[in-house]
Amino acid sequence: TDQPIVLIANDLYGLTPSIRSSCIELKFNSVQARSMIPALKKICVEENIMCGVGVLEKLAENAGGDMRSAVKDLQAVAVGRDEIYIEDIATSERDTKESIFKALGKIFKSTDPKSALQATYGLDETPENLIHWIDENLPLQYGTQEGTEEDLITGYMHLSKADRYLGRVRKRQSYRLWRYASVLMTCGTVVSKSHVSRGFTKYQPPSFWRKMGQLRAKRDMRDNIASKIGYHCNESMRYSRTDLAHLYGRMLKDDAYAVDVAVDLELSVDEIVYLTGGKKVTKGIQKVYDLAQAQRSTYGNDDAPVFFTKKAVKKVQDKKQMDLNQIMQSAASNGNSKAEETSKTVNSTPKDDPKSDPKPAAKAKPQRTLFDF
Known part of the structure; x- marks a missing residue:
């Protein structure tokens, strides 16, 4: 297009396939340690900082391929100092997130079980997800050549044992068993192959997840x-x-x-x-x-198709409820009539004599004397 859009992503495969198919992928690899050392030397010369033997090499190795991290580590060590020695470096190696595809490459193509197991430590995946990745790509790696049927059978045998431990984790809620499942699914896959296959293998994500999403x-x-x-x-x-x-x-x-x-x-x-x-x-x-x-x-x-018109339902009131309504209406009418009568009597009283008593005066009773008895 005339106005292209640049998208930056840390995890390319975390995007949807529709976005990935519409973009041109440009991969930026990590900067090697030997390429960082000249840039760090230039910074030290401009800032008049003396570096001892092996200081810049140690900073470049700890950066893990990130040039910005190496510059920040150099700044943190050089604050308040004119000379830097290797004992002054207090920063350790960066915690980097390992790619699942690199870990699968070490599991399927390596002969060292320990290195394959260590490759899984940097993954952002649980053993329950990792076993699906290995299960999906095991036939692609071990079942493409002749004479590898025994390797495929042995690999699935170790995966079944690892899945048994994962089932015990769910049942007992004891996550210590994850370590046994991880060893079986990684080291067991490494030792199950009889020979190392070379060449590029395109690893696939678990089809089980795709089917679950469709369902x-x-x-x-x-x-x-x-x-x-x-x-x-x-x-x-x-x-x-x-x-x-x-x-x-x-x-x-x-x-x-x-x-x-x-x-x-x-x-x-x-x-x-x-x-x-x-x-x-x-x-x-x-x-x-x-x-x-x-x-x-x-x-x-208020319109609706004729096929779905609903019949009107007649509401039938209860007789008791009807009697109660009549009583309430009669009481309300009696109250209104009484209110009208009182208003008429108030209006009929003379307004000029405010002290006039509306009540009639009581008649005096005759008193009896002693001569009446």
């Missing part, structure tokens, strides 16, 4: 379709997945109901392919999806 995507789509069917039919996801999904698949294959099903369930193209049992999007499936999209855009919020 996970299919399960997610299946559950999504089941949730849509369950919402439409007012059924559980389990019943919709086991008993109703194939019925909707058969209706999608029928031209009379396919568009209505796609509209009501709001199915995507991939979901229609899954329900119909197809492997790819055909012209018929694409036509059904396009018609469903066009029909869905013409419907309002």
Whole structure:
């Protein structure tokens, strides 16, 4: 393109294959120690720093191929000093992340079990993941030549024993057993070969992971379709997945109901392919999806296909509830009538005499005397 984009990645194989196929790969190798020494000498000359024998060589080796790390180590050692000796170096070697492909090369092509085991210490992989890498590439390395069938059998025998220890780790939750599994899967693979094969071998990632990813995507789509069917039919996801999904698949294959099903369930193209049992999007499936999209855009919020119209359900109230409602209404009406009467009496009282008592005066009773008895 006229405006290229530069992408920098530490792990190239951590990217998706679609991105890797669209890019031009430029590999930057680590800087060798003998190439770092002249650059470090130039820095010391410009800063007027005297270096003893073997100081720059030690700094270059500890950098692990990283020029920036070597310069930082030199700066840390030279702070406040005019002369540097090898005893002043307090930095150790960098912890570098080993590539899985380099480790596999040492396991399959090396004859030293100890070096192969040490190559796995720098990996960012657990023994449970490493055994899948070895299992996938063992036939590619030992099964390509004649007379190597015995090497392949011996290698898988050691892998089976390592897998037994991994199973005990899950069961007992004792991660000390990882060391035995690592020794069996690496050192056992090294000693199982009768001769070393030379040449380049393209190692493959575990196909088990790819299959698990595909199954996970299919399960997610299946559950999504089941949730849509369950919402439409007012059924559980389990019943919709086991008993109703194939019925909707058969209706999608029928031209009379396919568009209505796609509209009501709001199915995507991939979901229609899954329900119909197809492997790819055909012209018929694409036509059904396009018609469903066009029909869905013409419907309002209250519109629905005739095939899926729901019958109105009449609500029947309970008699006890109806009696209770009547009592509450009558009580409310009586309260309103009383309020109106009181308001009328208040309005009828004269406003000029504020001291007038609205209550009538009580009649005085006649008193009796002694002559009445």
